[in-house]
Amino acid sequence: MLNGVDAKKAIAGPAAQALVAAGFSNATGHNAAANAAKTAVYFVPGYQTDATLVAIALHFPPTTVQPLASPSPPDVGNPQDANVVVLVGADSAPPNG
Numbered sequence: 001m002l003n004g005v006d007a008k009k010a011i012a013g014p015a016a017q018a019l020v021a022a023g024f025s026n027a028t029g030h031n032a033a034a035n036a037a038k039t040a041v042y043f044v045p046g047y048q049t050d051a052t053l054v055a056i057a058l059h060f061p062p063t064t065v066q067p068l069a070s071p072s073p074p075d076v077g078n079p080q081d082a083n084v085v086v087l088v089g090a091d092s093a094p095p096n097g
Contacts, residue, residue, distance in 0.1 A: 001019070001088070002086065004036030004039075004089045005089065012088060014029075015029065033074060038091055039088055039091055042072075047084055
């Protein structure tokens, strides 16, 4: 879970906690490498279904689910060994963060 809005706002952590509460494991919050205008739920090959379920759990539209490019987009940075990466952009950030 990456906060692509404002590093001073608590966005990624609470969203990661919501995923854990929904039954997902290994959800952690971090700041994105750069700010992002659009939210995306990226997946590596074989994990599209998981990414779709994550998007549903977070109430993101299906259009946010997309394959993770190689190299990764600049705002994602190094996804390390993540199979699904959620980038919360300005279009989905809570108004008060």
